[in-house]
Amino acid sequence: xxxxxxxxxxxxxxxxxxxxxxxxxxxxxxxxxxxxxxxxxxxxxxxxxxxxxxxxxxxxxxxxxxxxxxxxxxxxxxxxxxxxxxxxxxxxxxxxxxxxxxxxxxxxxxxxxxxxxxxxxxxxxxxxxxxxxxxx
Amino acid sequence: xxxxxxxxxxxxxxxxxxxxxxxxxxxxxxxxxxxxxxxxxxxxxxxxxxxxxxxxxxxxxxxxxxxxxxxxxxxxxxxxxxxxxxxxxxxxxxxxxxxxxxxxxxxxxxxxxxxxxxxxxxxxxxxxxxxxxxxxx
Ligand code: HEM
Numbered sequence: 374x375x376x377x378x379x380x381x382x383x384x385x386x387x388x389x390x391x392x393x394x395x396x397x398x399x400x401x402x403x404x405x406x407x408x409x410x411x412x413x414x415x416x417x418x419x420x421x422x423x424x425x426x427x428x429x430x431x432x433x434x435x436x437x438x439x440x441x442x443x444x445x446x447x448x449x450x451x452x453x454x455x456x457x458x459x460x461x462x463x464x465x466x467x468x469x470x471x472x473x474x475x476x477x478x479x480x481x482x483x484x485x486x487x488x489x490x491x492x493x494x495x496x497x498x499x500x501x502x503x504x505x506x507x508x509x
Numbered sequence: 510x511x512x513x514x515x516x517x518x519x520x521x522x523x524x525x526x527x528x529x530x531x532x533x534x535x536x537x538x539x540x541x542x543x544x545x546x547x548x549x550x551x552x553x554x555x556x557x558x559x560x561x562x563x564x565x566x567x568x569x570x571x572x573x574x575x576x577x578x579x580x581x582x583x584x585x586x587x588x589x590x591x592x593x594x595x596x597x598x599x600x601x602x603x604x605x606x607x608x609x610x611x612x613x614x615x616x617x618x619x620x621x622x623x624x625x626x627x628x629x630x631x632x633x634x635x636x637x638x639x640x641x642x643x644x645x646x
Contacts, residue, residue, distance in 0.1 A: 494553060
């Protein structure tokens with residue numbers, strides 16, 4: 374009989390299915406996001422602040438290869454984690470097959486397009502013709 | 510009842526205590542952060558695709574209401590991360606979990622969130638007030 378007041382619980386190892394791997398990935402990407410997202414927020418929102426951010430600031434930051442790699446990792450982890458989280462939330466409330474498939478493909482397409490746009494900007498850097506931005 | 514109404518009334522009536530509170534806060538903070546992140550990827554991308562437009566995006570972010578929202582966004586990111594770590598630790602190391610640890614673990618995440626958020630909220634709040642009422646810059 375199941376008890377109403379469990380004093381221990383069992384988490385079986387995730388199955389080697391796609392869902393099982395995604396379950397694990399949510400946890401690993403979440404742990405990676407603690408330093409990645411928190412340091413990003415601490416620097417940009419708290420210490421620098423939106424009033425000191427402009428094209429020159431972005432150009433200066435991206436002149437350092439390390440920050441581009443950092444931003445790329447943040448983009449990859451955070452947006453994939455978040456969009457898969459949104460899929461999980463929606464699938465809690467959408468149980469019929471067809472709408473579910475629609476949601477999955479819709480979210481996958483949106484994730485792919487927005488990630489590609491963000492990655493292109495990180496690789497491309499600050500565009501020319503923006504009023505002589507020092508790139509070094 | 511429509512599914513959405515069931516979700517909302519059910520969430521209010523279901524007495525799941527601390528665990529349910531953590532679940533709801535985790536869900537809302539995750540979705541809120543995701544909404545902002547999607548916007549933020551697109552607006553930052555203008556620096557490459559349409560550099561002249563980036564100024565407009567910044568003007569939006571510098572609006573007092575947006576700066577106020579930013580302070581709550583930081584709270585969401587801190588709480589979601591702290592509670593996510595709690596979930597991940599209990600799931601990856603099930604031996605850590607005990608029934609009597611459930612309640613204190615939720616209060617710990619709330620306390621950690623407040624302690625980390627207060628200094629950030631102070632600095633950001635000062636900037637909000639300075640730029641809105643004291644004519645900074
Ligand atoms: C800061 C570090 C983060 C950690 C430690 C973390 C951890 C987690 C974990 C473990 C889950 C799975 C919960 C479950 O399966 O029950 C989750 C779900 C989720 N996360 Fe994160 N996360 C972090 C950052 C983010 C960010 C930056 C976003 C937004 C882009 C985000 C959005 C979401 C969403 C929407 C869900 C689904 C919520 C739900 O199922 O109720 N997370 N997170």
